[in-house]
Amino acid sequence: MAIADLQKPFLDESQIAASRAFMGLDSQLIIDRTYFAVEQDGTLAGCGGWSRRATMYGGDRSTGRSAALLDPSRDPARVRAMYTHPAFARRGVGRLVLRLCEEAARAEGFRRAELVASRSGEPLYRACGYQAIEAIHDDRGGASVPLLRMTKTL
Numbered sequence: 001m002a003i004a005d006l007q008k009p010f011l012d013e014s015q016i017a018a019s020r021a022f023m024g025l026d027s028q029l030i031i032d033r034t035y036f037a038v039e040q041d042g043t044l045a046g047c048g049g050w051s052r053r054a055t056m057y058g059g060d061r062s063t064g065r066s067a068a069l070l071d072p073s074r075d076p077a078r079v080r081a082m083y084t085h086p087a088f089a090r091r092g093v094g095r096l097v098l099r100l101c102e103e104a105a106r107a108e109g110f111r112r113a114e115l116v117a118s119r120s121g122e123p124l125y126r127a128c129g130y131q132a133i134e135a136i137h138d139d140r141g142g143a144s145v146p147l148l149r150m151t152k153t154l
C-alpha cells in the first residue's frame, strides 16, 4: 500500500509499477535483526531498517544484491526498506524508524549512513539531515524510475 499510494504525488503509474522490481522487503534484514516494525493500535503503522551488508537497496525479488559485510570504520551503514502505512503517513513514523536505525548503526561503530531514496522518501531523508550524492535511474522494472543516493554523518 505504501508503494502504491504514497508514491502517487511523485511518480506516474508506469513508474510506480516499475518500482516494484526493486522496492519491498529484503528478508535478509529480518534475519539480521536490523529491521524495525512500528505498531499502533494493533496495526502495522510502518517499518524500515538498516544494514551492515553491501546491498544499497532492493527487495527479495531484486537482482544484484550482495550480502558482503561492511567495515564500520570505513564504510557507511545502509538504511533500507522504509515504508509507512498510508493511514499513518506524516505522523512521524518514518522519522522514528530512521532514528532507531541510525542509533543501532552508530552503536555498531558506523560513522556514516547511506541510502538510495525514492522520490517519496527524499523529503523524509532531507528533513532528517541526509544530503544528496548522486542521481540514479533504475529501469529494471520497465519505466525509468528516478532515485537519489544520499548520505549523513552519524
Ligand SMILES: CC(C)(COP(=O)(O)OP(=O)(O)OC[C@H]1O[C@@H](n2cnc3c(N)ncnc32)[C@H](O)[C@@H]1OP(=O)(O)O)[C@@H](O)C(=O)NCCC(=O)NCCS
Binding pocket: 002, 003, 006, 007, 046, 081, 082, 083, 084, 085, 088, 089, 090, 091, 092, 093, 094, 095, 096, 116, 117, 118, 119, 120, 121, 122, 123, 124, 125, 127
Ligand atoms: C517515505 C515514507 C516512509 C515517509 O514516512 P512517514 O511516516 O510519512 O514520514 P514522517 O511522518 O516521519 O515524516 C517526517 C518528515 O519528512 C518529511 N516528509 C515526509 N513525507 C513527506 C511528503 N510526502 N511530502 C513532503 N514532506 C514529507 C516532512 O518534513 C515530515 O515532517 P512533517 O510531517 O512534520 O512536515 C512514506 O512516505 C512511504 O512509505 N513512502 C512510500 C515508500 C517509499 O518510497 N519509501 C522510501 C523508500 S527509499
